[in-house]
Amino acid sequence: ARALSESGAQVVCLAGYMKLLGPRTLAAYDGRILNIHPGLLPRHGGQGFYGMAVHEAVLAAGDGESGPTVHLVDEIYDHGRVLAQSRVPVLSDDTPDLLAARVLEQEHLLYVDTLRRIATGEIGLSGL
Numbered sequence: 105a106r107a108l109s110e111s112g113a114q115v116v117c118l119a120g121y122m123k124l125l126g127p128r129t130l131a132a133y134d135g136r137i138l139n140i141h142p143g144l145l146p147r148h149g150g151q152g153f154y155g156m157a158v159h160e161a162v163l164a165a166g167d168g169e170s171g172p173t174v175h176l177v178d179e180i181y182d183h184g185r186v187l188a189q190s191r192v193p194v195l196s197d198d199t200p201d202l203l204a205a206r207v208l209e210q211e212h213l214l215y216v217d218t219l220r221r222i223a224t225g226e227i228g229l230s231g232l
Contacts, residue, residue: 105129114232115222118177119215122154130179135230137177137184140215142207144189145173149182159200159207169193170203172211174218176229187227190214 105128108116116129118139125137141149143158148170153161162170171192176184190210194203221227 105132139177140211141173141182144171145182145186151181156200159203167194172214188218
C-alpha cells in the first residue's frame with residue numbers, strides 16, 4: 105500500500121494476480137484494484153481456479169462458451185464486481201490449450217478496452 109501510494113497510483117491493474125491482497129492495500133484502493141480472470145465469473149472462479157485449471161473446468165462442465173472477465177479485487181478470490189467480460193465460443197474439438205489461446209487473445213483486448221472505458225468515465229470506479 106505504501107509503495108502504491110508513494111507512486112501516486114490512482115488505479116491498480118493486476119494481471120492474473122493469484123494472491124489475496126492485505127487489508128491495508130484493499131482499504132487504500134477500495135474499488136480501484138482490477139484483475140483479469142481467464143473465465144466468465146462467477147462461474148469457474150475462486151481459490152484454485154487459475155490458468156489451465158479454468159479451461160479444464162470449462163471443458164469438463166460442457167460449457168458452450170468461456171472468456172475473460174475484468175473484475176474489481178476484494179478480500180475473496182475472483183469475487184469483486186464484474187466490470188467487463190468477453191465471450192469466446194467453446195468448440196467441439198477444443199483442448200484446454202486451444203481454448204486458453206483463444207481466451208488469452210481476448211484478455212489482451214478486453215483489459216485495454218476496459219481501461220479505456222474507465223479513463224473516459226464510461227465505467228465508474230469509486231474515488232476517481
